Amino acid sequence: MGWIETDSGGYTVALDGTSVLCRxxxxxxxxxxxxxxxxDAAVVRLGQLAEWLERHERECREQVDAxxxxxxxxxxxxxARVWPDAAWRSALRxxxxxxxxxxxxxDLGRAGFLRDADAAKGLGVVxxxxxxxxxxxxxxxxxxxxxxxxxxxxxxxxxxxxVEQRVEQLFREVWRRPGEVSGHEWSAYAKxxxxxxxxxxxxxxxxxxxxxxxQVLCPLVEDGRALEAAYWLGADYPDSAAxxxxxxxxxxxxxxxxxxxxxxxxxxxxxRMAALVYAGRVVVDDEEALR
Numbered sequence: 446m447g448w449i450e451t452d453s454g455g456y457t458v459a460l461d462g463t464s465v466l467c468r469x470x471x472x473x474x475x476x477x478x479x480x481x482x483x484x485d486a487a488v489v490r491l492g493q494l495a496e497w498l499e500r501h502e503r504e505c506r507e508q509v510d511a512x513x514x515x516x517x518x519x520x521x522x523x524x525a526r527v528w529p530d531a532a533w534r535s536a537l538r539x540x541x542x543x544x545x546x547x548x549x550x551x552d553l554g555r556a557g558f559l560r561d562a563d564a565a566k567g568l569g570v571v572x573x574x575x576x577x578x579x580x581x582x583x584x585x586x587x588x589x590x591x592x593x594x595x596x597x598x599x600x601x602x603x604x605x606x607x608v609e610q611r612v613e614q615l616f617r618e619v620w621r622r623p624g625e626v627s628g629h630e631w632s633a634y635a636k637x638x639x640x641x642x643x644x645x646x647x648x649x650x651x652x653x654x655x656x657x658x659x660q661v662l663c664p665l666v667e668d669g670r671a672l673e674a675a676y677w678l679g680a681d682y683p684d685s686a687a688x689x690x691x692x693x694x695x696x697x698x699x700x701x702x703x704x705x706x707x708x709x710x711x712x713x714x715x716x717r718m719a720a721l722v723y724a725g726r727v728v729v730d731d732e733e734a735l736r
Contacts, residue, residue: 505536515666518584528562544582551586591619591713620716626704630691634719637726642687648725667708674715
């Protein structure tokens with residue numbers, strides 16, 4: 446972005462990414478905007494633009510993360526339309542995508558790292574053999590890593606390619622449901638102590654989750670079915686001590702799912718949510734720290 450003159454003493458300002466830069470009348474770039482310029486109209490406008498860009502970048506990442514977590518089909522035409530936007534391109538570039546067939550099944554054998562999206566040429570990817578190819582398809586899936594076979598090998602290949610994903614996909618931690626489970630509650634993250642309930646809820650909110658009715662919630666979609674993971678935090682006064690409870694999964698109608706009914710993505714994301722919140726508990730001894 447070009448330099449803009451201010452109303453004060455020959456200073457000029459510009460926007461670099463989301464940072465406001467300033468030069469004095471001699472053309473020397475300063476370490477920061479001088480306090481006397483903070484209310485200058487040009488500086489205020491650039492500051493507001495920087496805030497909007499930061500918010501836009503965050504919203505793009507959150508939307509792409511929702512597509513991944515909820516296994517939602519993404520139209521190729523939509524990717525081509527948003528690709529010229531630097532914020533969208535940054536959020537999407539290098540994610541593994543797979544074309545969807547007419548029946549909605551993802552062809553993971555044709556998956557690749559997204560490098561380009563063009564309405565006329567299709568989606569440009571580096572496939573898992575390292576070749577640059579174009580995908581011609583109506584929609585794609587941004588697969589959750591728990592769905593990817595040979596995930597460790599794929600991670601190694603990504604490192605070799607110099608892949609940098611702004612949205613966690615390949616290097617997102619995954620949890621897999623044990624082979625034999627029963628009941629409706631998973632208690633691996635129960636009995637985590639927080640000195641105050643507000644500490645637990647604040648941690649959950651800072652991680653991007655919703656809190657309602659004493660539970661932290663993660664909305665999910667698996668095989669086209671809407672559901673949510675719910676992890677008990679407590680419903681006492683905010684300054685009361687709290688102990689976490691069980692993790693459970695519920696359908697759109699509120700019915701609790703048997704653990705054996707929970708699909709791989711819903712299980713992984715539900716347990717991920719519980720593990721992240723649980724990690725902020727009060728650790729009373731070394732044995733507790735290892736849990």
